[in-house]
Amino acid sequence: MARDAKKLKPVKEFKPLITKSDELPLDPERLRFMHETMVKARCLEERLIAMYKSGHGYFWIGGPGEEAFNVPLGMLIKKGQGPAFDFCHFHYRQSATLLAMGEHPLGAIRQMKNTATDPYSGGRNFAGHFSKREWNIAPVSSPIEVQYAMVCGTALAQKRLGGDSISIVTGGDAGTAEGDFATSLVWSSRPGEELPVLILVTNNKWGISTPYGQVQGVERISDRGAAFGMRAKTIDGNDPISAYLELKEAFEYVRTERKPYLVEARVSRLYGHSSASGANFVTAEADCLALFEERLDQHGVRSKDEAKRLRQKYTEEFAELARQAKEEPFPDGGTIWNHVYAGEPGKDPLAD
């Protein structure tokens, strides 16, 4: 009479599948671009942390440790403005994705320093809170998981338009406890009205100080898609090659089938949660960049020396950009009234 719900097989501890013998299934040029962008992203975050530590910014949060996932993600996005292009509903660890899309790092540095020139928020918002309408990058906002409540809106406009553009949302593992995560599953899978949404979760096994396994009983977050009949998988976010291929498959499915796909990526958190927890390098977690460099070196795609030089180059470049940003002015107090309403000059509504 009764039908038992599906029982899930227990999942073994997830291990990155990086071995010495594996083949590299991507062409060397793409691999080198990938690596260089990962280096850039790491150097950028390290610069932002250094700025925080030397008093040139009040708060740091970002994505060092997630480059192996975030760079491939950026490489696969169809960037542009409006529903014919991909929409990005990101959280605060996405700098590497922006760099992979071609963003200049100066913006992130300016936002860290909260200068008036900050292209994302004009000195109003925290580091890592990107926003770029030209490329459909929705404003990153601090409240965890609200982007999952919004992503189906852009996807609906895209579905109606036809074409192959999709909406992408990212967030962390702890955040999936918020109801908004379920909202994205429900709204993207309405029968006959399925939406082209790529639902991503970067599982770093932490929510600030709380281990994932202490507060959530879901072994594979991707399994939460099963009841909704959507495609879903858990991938290794520490291996950029695997991440690229897995994401590519997911992108292609969503682009062509116009249906949702839930991808959980297991990633590392290399500098703790944020500056609030010290922003110091953590040795206990896998460093995707170091692992990738090892591999590239072994396969003769890029030597360790070359990698080191790249790191040096970007370290210097970003230090210089930081020096530049430090000279730039803060926004004027009176500007708080700007952009309360579109198309209207800013003023205190209660001023006489």
Place this chain on the structure above:
Amino acid sequence: MARDAKKLKPVKEFKPLITKSDELPLDPERLRFMHETMVKARCLEERLIAMYKSGHGYFWIGGPGEEAFNVPLGMLIKKGQGPAFDFCHFHYRQSATLLAMGEHPLGAIRQMKNTATDPYSGGRNFAGHFSKREWNIAPVSSPIEVQYAMVCGTALAQKRLGGDSISIVTGGDAGTAEGDFATSLVWSSRPGEELPVLILVTNNKWGISTPYGQVQGVERISDRGAAFGMRAKTIDGNDPISAYLELKEAFEYVRTERKPYLVEARVSRLYGHSSASGANFVTAEADCLALFEERLDQHGVRSKDEAKRLRQKYTEEFAELARQAKEEPFPDGGTIWNHVYAGEPGKDPLAD
């Protein structure tokens, strides 16, 4: 590398398994109690509807059509006050459960008439919005699904106490789209901190005028428990015998294992959503009471005539109770200040 999330088998249309030949696996006395309580519940709801239609109440909502599920539920509850007894976090279709627990029907009639004597809210709340602290029946509130956010609180106190008491929550199918449903899954299944919660969903395939299948892609709501590793099943809520046995199994599991269980019951909605949609009898849905009476008659447990007499008896009894309630006073306007704060006399805080 990647692991695909579980794929669910498609589920065939759910059909009540009531056949002429089946055995009745419960003793006749229990069956007769069950039936009589179902009749009582049906007659009570029909009386409430009649009161609404004759202007003795402003709004009706209730559970006619769900008796085959709601009566067995009430029979299995360990009633009493405090964490050593079961806690009930119900929605607005639970009259049959209360009757099965032994509640007198006059209370529901008084609430319909919003008299001062209404034992649940003193004339403040809608019909079907029960509350009875003596029996741990938490106040039914109108917002859909909030009870799913609260149920883990009472269950946590019960888990800590030891013993076998559990917390039970009920709600509809459409409501599972709210994040609070996911909250109950997350909070009841924390690893090592699993809670004795019986999570029930009565799936009548409607949210007011919206068909379930139009807005939700989850075929079996019970499947949403799978990712959380919890026991879950979908049962036939139109067959009181099967519902009793299935619920009994679930109750026993939760009582002894102190872990959550998600049960979806497929039920009918026999008088539409509420008085707002007319509250007229719907012929297109299975009537669990008629089906059960057919069966009891065939098995010689209770004849159709006897059933008819019971119906007549309760119809008259409740008409009389309604006449009684009509004579009772409405609450005095000044009482709005009562019970704003426990332990404090009520008064307008802004009065001089």
Place this chain on the structure above:
Amino acid sequence: MAQAIRMALHYAEEHLGVTDIFGEDVGPPLGGVFTCTQGLETTWNSPLDERGIIGTAMGLAMAGARPVAEIQFCDYIYNTIDLLKLAGNTLWSSNGQWNLPMVVMTPVGSGIRGSIYHSHSFDATMSHIPGWKTVMPSTPLDAYGLMLSACREQNPVMFLIPKALMRVKGDEPIPGEPADEKQLSKMIDAPLGDRSKWKAQWPELSDAAIPLGKAKLVRQGSQLTVVSYGRTMPLVKKAAETLAAEGLDAEVLDLRTLWPYDWDAIVESVKKTGRVLFVNEDTEVTNFGEHLARRVTEKLFYHLLAPPKVLAGKFVPGIGLADTLEAASVPQQGDVDAAMRALATMQP
């Protein structure tokens, strides 16, 4: 008023680019629990998830669509306040990049015996959320005109519909609507029973947009100013007539737009009368009427002949179902009469 909103939404679908009118039970067959969305082209039923509704509206607005999202009752909007705040700060947080042209409409207030969860007001909470424009009509024509402006806005607009006035027929017709009530109903009200083949016959409507931020001078008077909106507006109007018979001459303003509100109209009136009463039915602690009273007091103190007063709902946790309870909780005709009389005649 439900018909007026429906006609406005039809006009907005046809002429203002509205692409999505959605929410719980908004699409066919029901067309909204108050019939506000019957027969429209772009309606659809959403999952029962208010957070999804507001979030999806935001996403649609981002992608260049023009959504009108409904929350079935404002009583059920309170799990989305963070999203409303986010919608209100998105332009500002992105330093001018992302504006959100979206309308949220929701029925508010008492008067239909709605008990605890179908009687809430939302003006106090909403007026505390920056970045939105908020309107609340008290007549069908205003509802029509304000909805057109809302659907033209580049910013989020909250459209509050007084439940108690949902069925009122206005004194002034909507330009284009047939004079005969029955004819209109035949054209645009969905039939009982099977609606699957029904299509609305829309009258030839014209643009009668009412600019946001403009109050309506409902009655001229010299001794007392009363500012109100929504359900209490007709009560105030009637009270002014009653008082006129007693020789007390009240000026009445219908605010219509709560934010940005028509400060100039208030100032002008209060300078003339020296007395002002703000009437609404939200609970009275941290109430929008208190904002208005505070501003008047600060700015016009030395023009005042008596203290600005606020008549609002009692600060109770809910509105009870029994008539006696509702009457004791939110302003009724007698309360409005009395408050106006008392203020008009108050002497030190």
Place this chain on the structure above:
Amino acid sequence: MAQAIRMALHYAEEHLGVTDIFGEDVGPPLGGVFTCTQGLETTWNSPLDERGIIGTAMGLAMAGARPVAEIQFCDYIYNTIDLLKLAGNTLWSSNGQWNLPMVVMTPVGSGIRGSIYHSHSFDATMSHIPGWKTVMPSTPLDAYGLMLSACREQNPVMFLIPKALMRVKGDEPIPGEPADEKQLSKMIDAPLGDRSKWKAQWPELSDAAIPLGKAKLVRQGSQLTVVSYGRTMPLVKKAAETLAAEGLDAEVLDLRTLWPYDWDAIVESVKKTGRVLFVNEDTEVTNFGEHLARRVTEKLFYHLLAPPKVLAGKFVPGIGLADTLEAASVPQQGDVDAAMRALATMQP
């Protein structure tokens, strides 16, 4: 103040029956992002789900437990407003059956360069929700005493902690705390590094409950009354001293409990001074200070020498990160000085 709250919670675990102190990162190892819950017995880490936190607190309270739930920042409480309203109406809706003895605590306000989402105030929104009691201390001793009363209450209590004052050391010691700051820190602050074996050494604390609803007369004065609470309180105190040097004598009240508030204390003071300024940092439209100003105006109009004034946050969608933006958005020392001076000397 973080230590004071921690000590109060320890006292409440030991003597007042508190059973659960929980929320995001509230348990070991962190003990709260502001360390308010380090070393306590009954703390635990919750899932990242504010609705679950409030809902679970309600359930615990129903079942006879005594929860203290934390929302990590009040900026993240806005998806639970419906639940807060429900907690506030549960007793009333059940006609007196179900009271909910529960405390929710959450850091509020600006002053730590928290940008848009770590600078919100919550007093306006909270004061509009009936059925709760709401407190907001401005000193460690008050925080300690109010928390003890909150944990004794039979009704839900919202405990707002001004972030900017989280690290202030009070003038008055908490009864039982060692005089030496360093000694206290050694006893009850968790060490850096591995904390798995650490246990707090609690001082012998005593009951110093401060009754809810009683304001504190911080300074006596004759020419002007200033009522404030939370972060702006020390600014008001300092301004009063500055003004005293100029010969302007201000009376200062720390409201401490926002609801139910000490109306008698306000009346007494305003009757004496004839001038009153309400200072808080929430945005100024539909602000709790406006409620207080409205009531004073209505009730004491003919005692007033000048209009009651409200100094509050600007009505902007957020507080920007850059110092310049924050300073322009919420009252700073100079703003408080100026507002007090202006009101004290205002003439028709």
